[in-house]
Amino acid sequence: MTKSLYGAQEASAIWVYLEQSQGQLGGVSLELLGKAHELVDGRGIPIVGVLLGDQVSGLAQEAIAAGADEVRVADHSLLRQYTTDGHAKVFTEIILDGKPDILLLGATPDGRDLAGRIAVRLRTGLTADCTNLKLDEKSGLLIGEVTGFGGGILAYIKCPDNRPQMATVRPGVFPVPEPDTARQGKVVNVPAKLSEKDIKVQVVEHVVGGGVDITRAEVLVAAGRGCHGDFTLVNELAGLLDGEVGWSRVPVDEGWVSRDGMIGQTGYVTRPKLAIICGISGAFQFTVGVEKAETIVAINIDAEAPIFEAADYCIVDDMFNVLPPLVEAVKKARGGNGGR
Amino acid sequence: MRPLHIIACVKVVPKPEEVKVNPETMTIERGEVRSEINPPDMNVLEMALTLKEQHGGKVTVVAMGPPLFAPYLRLALAMGADEAYLLSDRAFAAADTLATSYALAQGIRKIGDYDLILCGEESSDGATAQVPPGIAEWLNTSQITYAEDLEVLPDSEMVKAKRELAGGYEVIQVPLPCTASVKVGANEPRFMDMERKAWAESDGPVTVWAASDMDVDPEMIGLPGSPTIVDGLAQAESTERKREFLQGTPQEQAQALIERLRAYL
Numbered sequence: 001m002t003k004s005l006y007g008a009q010e011a012s013a014i015w016v017y018l019e020q021s022q023g024q025l026g027g028v029s030l031e032l033l034g035k036a037h038e039l040v041d042g043r044g045i046p047i048v049g050v051l052l053g054d055q056v057s058g059l060a061q062e063a064i065a066a067g068a069d070e071v072r073v074a075d076h077s078l079l080r081q082y083t084t085d086g087h088a089k090v091f092t093e094i095i096l097d098g099k100p101d102i103l104l105l106g107a108t109p110d111g112r113d114l115a116g117r118i119a120v121r122l123r124t125g126l127t128a129d130c131t132n133l134k135l136d137e138k139s140g141l142l143i144g145e146v147t148g149f150g151g152g153i154l155a156y157i158k159c160p161d162n163r164p165q166m167a168t169v170r171p172g173v174f175p176v177p178e179p180d181t182a183r184q185g186k187v188v189n190v191p192a193k194l195s196e197k198d199i200k201v202q203v204v205e206h207v208v209g210g211g212v213d214i215t216r217a218e219v220l221v222a223a224g225r226g227c228h229g230d231f232t233l234v235n236e237l238a239g240l241l242d243g244e245v246g247w248s249r250v251p252v253d254e255g256w257v258s259r260d261g262m263i264g265q266t267g268y269v270t271r272p273k274l275a276i277i278c279g280i281s282g283a284f285q286f287t288v289g290v291e292k293a294e295t296i297v298a299i300n301i302d303a304e305a306p307i308f309e310a311a312d313y314c315i316v317d318d319m320f321n322v323l324p325p326l327v328e329a330v331k332k333a334r335g336g337n338g339g340r
Numbered sequence: 341m342r343p344l345h346i347i348a349c350v351k352v353v354p355k356p357e358e359v360k361v362n363p364e365t366m367t368i369e370r371g372e373v374r375s376e377i378n379p380p381d382m383n384v385l386e387m388a389l390t391l392k393e394q395h396g397g398k399v400t401v402v403a404m405g406p407p408l409f410a411p412y413l414r415l416a417l418a419m420g421a422d423e424a425y426l427l428s429d430r431a432f433a434a435a436d437t438l439a440t441s442y443a444l445a446q447g448i449r450k451i452g453d454y455d456l457i458l459c460g461e462e463s464s465d466g467a468t469a470q471v472p473p474g475i476a477e478w479l480n481t482s483q484i485t486y487a488e489d490l491e492v493l494p495d496s497e498m499v500k501a502k503r504e505l506a507g508g509y510e511v512i513q514v515p516l517p518c519t520a521s522v523k524v525g526a527n528e529p530r531f532m533d534m535e536r537k538a539w540a541e542s543d544g545p546v547t548v549w550a551a552s553d554m555d556v557d558p559e560m561i562g563l564p565g566s567p568t569i570v571d572g573l574a575q576a577e578s579t580e581r582k583r584e585f586l587q588g589t590p591q592e593q594a595q596a597l598i599e600r601l602r603a604y605l
Contacts, residue, residue, distance in 0.1 A: 002438060002560045002567065026506065084483050108506045113485040116473030119438065125567030126437055128470045143571055154574045162567035200482055201514050208508030219604060253525050259504065266462060274604040291579055297597060312582040313600055315593045325594035333598050333605050
């Protein structure tokens with residue numbers, strides 16, 4: 001057995017990696033704090049957030065309001081932007097100093113980049129891309145739920161001996177907790193030993209923002225193969241409903257759109273109130289990303305498409321026949337001129 | 341500009357649409373299922389072959405799995421790869437990401453003299469993009485995950501790529517040797533070369549290494565080397581849906597839908 005750098009006897013607390021970008025906490029970090037708070041309910045296990053960045057201690061209070069009992073802040077000018085080298089080095093040192101029992105990260109591009117690297121450095125187990133978390137009643141071990149294969153199989157994974165028990169969790173699977181501004185917590189500054197020679201990564205260009213976070217959308221209009229690359233009506237309908245636009249994998253593979261709005265097993269898990277799904281057949285790999293919607297409408301030309309199994313309201317027709325009258329009907333229902 | 345040695349890590353996976361679960365035993369029935377090269381790994385092969393065309397050098401394919409995977413490695417040779425290694429031993433089986441990345445890293449270490457190690461972003465059968473950073477850590481290389489538009493900069497021993505971020509992207513530059521995971525859809529994989537196909541099938545160099553052929557600690561591979569274990573399997577529950585089919589002309593259907601969606605308008 002590969003031994004981790006510290007063992008279960010020495011380990012305590014649930015740690016959440018607080019991912020921040022340009023002075024904003026990532027939504028998934030808040031989701032994880034909320035879930036951690038729910039998991040420890042009444043067990044007296046402390047929840048510790050770890051924040052790496054450059055002058056980011058102002059974010060600690062937000063983490064405390066979301067459920068952290070303590071926030072450890074490593075401030076360093078070389079941590080301003082995420083780099084594998086810098087973040088892995090500093091975070092590993094903080095982990096070895098504090099010895100968490102459980103370590104949760106968001107399954108974002110940077111979260112996965114970091115988690116995969118430090119899990120090996122710490123010689124521990126990593127349950128990646130969890131869709132749920134629980135603590136085992138008896139052992140208190142973290143059980144991560146992951147989805148596997150096409151058939152809608154859930155596997156429950158645990159890490160009995162090595163520490164920390166690491167998991168990355170899909171953004172959007174847990175709700176963002178209501179901030180409790182009255183919560184009290186401790187903010188601890190921890191040293192970040194880092195010099196320029198530690199970081200071999202040069203960030204040439206860094207572009208974030210302007211993008212849309214579809215995991216937060218209340219109304220989602222999604223299109224797939226059936227749109228043949230034409231998102232005009234889908235965009236219009238989403239606009240009328242103050243919603244966002246998403247898509248299945250096919251439009252990405254076809255090069256019509258980027259992965260930014262991709263829904264499903266390898267994309268985003270969304271939880272809108274209303275999802276209108278156009279021209280998507282509805283393989284499990286897609287539906288796993290919309291099944292938390294309150295109401296699902298499916299429009300598909302193929303009456304046998306599996307998406308209809310997963311929908312509340314089903315329309316069997318080409319989306320290009322249905323969307324024009326639907327757009328008109330929405331305009332009318334919202335007061336003639338397209339609403340707000 | 342010097343020639344490059346590129347390692348392309350590929351995985352052979354069951355075709356996801358053919359995988360069935362036995363609802364009584366909750367086990368995955370793979371018996372009748374056909375396999376394929378993990379589709380994201382086709383983007384790996386394409387990127388490796390393109391870089392070889394630009395810089396010269398060679399492409400070595402590495403996979404881990406049972407001997408029946410060898411024909412899939414020959415497909416990669418037919419596409420243009422130069423040689424292939426299959427790490428094949430029962431002792432490697434049931435490995436999680438820690439044990440998998442260790443075994444692959446030790447295989448790559450034995451192949452040696454690598455500049456760039458390319459992996460797929462993820463595998464379609466449930467693994468999760470954590471092996472590439474793991475390989476990078478075992479071999480102490482730099483890493484770029486979710487890479488596209490990857491180029492090796494002549495003379496500077498650096499590799500530059502665009503990398504996906506949450507709601508954006510960055511362009512980063514790291515030194516060789518580098519381990520990169522290739523973003524799904526980063527390129528259009530080529531077909532195999534029919535002239536190479538006959539050679540690949542008969543004389544294509546596919547070397548099979550057992551654990552004993554490699555410098556691996558038996559306690560760090562396969563099941564014993566895997567700190568995570570499966571605690572149980574379950575069928576995903578699906579939410580009960582109304583499944584009401586709306587009838588009539590598109591106008592009538594649209595109107596019927598609006599009536600039902602009042603609460604959201």
